[in-house]
Amino acid sequence: MALAWKQTAAEYDALYMQGFNVARMHVDRALRDGRKRLAVISDLDDTVLDTRDYWRGIVADGVPLFDDARWDTWVATNRATATPGAIEFFTFCRDAGVEVFYITNRDQGEKTLELALGNMVAAGLPFADAEHLTVLRETSDKEPRQRQLAQSRDVVVYLGDNLNDFSRAYYVTDPASRRARLAVDREAFGRKFILFPNPTDGHWVRAIFGDSEPPPTPENLSKLHQAAGR
Template sequence: MKFTVIFLFSFLLLNSCRPPQANDLFQAVLWMQTSPEYQAQCLQTYDQAVKLLPQAVADTGWLAALEQPSCDPTLPPAVILDVDETVLDNSPYEGYLIRNRQEYQTESWERWCQLAQAKPIPGAVEFCRKAEQSGIKVFYVTNRKANLHEATFQNLQKTGFPLSLGMKSILPKTTSSDKSERRRQIAGEYRIIMLIGDNLGDMAGIFTGSAISVRQEALQKYASNFGRCWFILPNPAYGDWDGALFGFDYKLAQEEQRRLKETRLRSF
């Protein structure tokens, strides 16, 4: 009994002296929510994409998707954008997780998505409208699940994004997070001229769920696509870059994920 009490007391004392563990999302989310530096990066990415639209439309050999190495030059042009952190800003969801000391969970995520209250990412509405006005079909290929299709449609509509094919403008997650199959589907009817996302899987399947070294090699291989037909937006909060740090084993406890992350840290 005495031993238990001493043990418990020591345990409490030790833990009260230890500073609370910082939430991994804290700095990243504040940067995204408050810094003009983040906004400027989004704007410059979309501005560059807008500037290249006329050239991409005119050049029938301008192809963005690896799933479409060649195509019928008469196919109408299309652009594909991801949704989360590409056209819609979900940082209030991350803010909720930080403030309530919670981890990502499907239930809370879907509750946020159902509200359809996400604001647009800077530059995204302007880009999509410009594309639509130039006769380019705009598709949103997302890994949000089918049960969020309607809410996502409402959110995009509310924020002014073109949805000329109605609900069909949005392709939600099927059985796989790999978006290759959905790009292939669009490639059957359209010439895909640009891919825009915050995760490299929004550009090519090789980046989805792959090890850091594989992702780095693929980046080198396709380097010339960036800023031309592939456009990447910053996302320091989450993504495959983060999952790759702990082998995409999302079932691991936070502490273990953190331990694995620390092994990746370079220092002098």
């Protein structure tokens, strides 16, 4: 159902449009307020890059869960497109003098940066250059780089499809702890943090399986059913 929704639901597209509209509202206000050295910090996959083509292949070939080797092969094909509203929002930022920085924790080895930039260029995203893209191959902790950027820029909004894109506190291995943390950040959603939908992958998966990319063992498939109900 999650994949059918991603592939067909206009609601999926609308949620991206909504997210970018909200982000633009905040950038507009920051510009009107005369704030300087404005920046937006964004995640890459499933925030500004639409990965549905990868998932279509997964379903077509009957692969039960996310498959890392297939992902690495797919990344190199440059078939990612921009998510709905991404190009418009980032073009608006560029034209208004607002810098966009991307941070990803992809890992395709030595070529990770080059491959990611290739995807961004193919998708038509502004700021597709090494100065504006940070690749974190060794860790998925984005906070140090975010803090570093925030020292010299006024970051208006953070964009992501994974709560770990906003705070490392969500990188925990149980769903209840992730939910509990929302009490701390609730005022930030739709203000500082703009969240996009992703019902197929992310650290919510890690909270269930203890692994963001669990192998499709009988035990894990059983856990999947338990997570969905019983």
